[in-house]
Amino acid sequence: MKIYTTLQKGEYHLHHCEDYLFLDRINPHTIVCAVMDGCTMGTDSYFISTLTGKILRKIVKAKSYVDFYTPSSTSPAAQLKDIMLQLFNELNIFRNQLQLERNELLTTLLLFVADTKQGQGAILVVGDGVINVNGVITVFDQENKPDYLGYHLSEDFDTWYEKQQCIPVNALQDISLATDGITSFITLQPSSETIDPLNLLLINQGRSETDEMLNMKLKSLEHEYGMRPGDDLAVVRLIF
Secondary structure (H helix, E strand, O other), X not given: OXXXXXXXXXXXXXXXXXXXXXXXXXXXXXXXXXXXXXXXXXXXXHHHHHHHHHHHHHHHHHHHHHHHHOOOOOXXXXXXXXXXXXHHHHHHXXXXXXXXXXXXXXXXXXXXXXXXXXXXXXXXXXXXXXXXXXXXXXXXXXXXXXXXXXXXXXXXXXXXXXXXXXXXXXXXXXXXXXXXXXXXXXXXXXOOOOOOHHHHHHOOOOOOOOOOHHHHHHHHHHHHHOEEEOOOEEEEEEEO
8 A cells, every 4th residue: 555645835825834634543454544724714724724633643643552452343434433523522622722713713624534454444524625536536615615623613523423424435446635725726837738637646646656656746737737736735645
């Protein structure tokens, strides 16, 4: 299995990258990864996307300790729900401790749990973003009115979770999570050739001999095709 990631500030963002990504393992065969996109119209949006990633790291690390002593065969879907429950609780703790307002808690989240032993996975989508599941790309676009975790932290978790887009993955081949910055590429310099950045980054497997595949492809888009993402971009891609 090969894992590739990239995180890049968008051309339209002058100071901060408001996206963030996370990747870790509960055990050698259970992988958890996520991409977050802080709302540009929110306050210090880079903070909540980064905080969400750090909390996920804490949750997965704790799960890895428990799994070491008490191995579990919990399904990816069940793991996904439990991680989200803990994330909700932790975000509420930080919200209260730091007296964070709602507009400081606005981040999207694409969260993926994969079990290579079971050959299955599960994806949760909160807000805008793009996923690739074995060559099938799905774009989640709520027409500039995306959902954010911060809208729901005061709700009953189980009631909220039942309404969410949880996507089962029945075969692990080529899976990607990306923030909506992947659909924002702009042409800075005209080129005689055209290319689809989304296809290049999420489906094409060229240049896979290096762990920097996605970063190299972004350099190729910039220097060969004159294209850069207008919005911030975070991508996690797993090729099994």
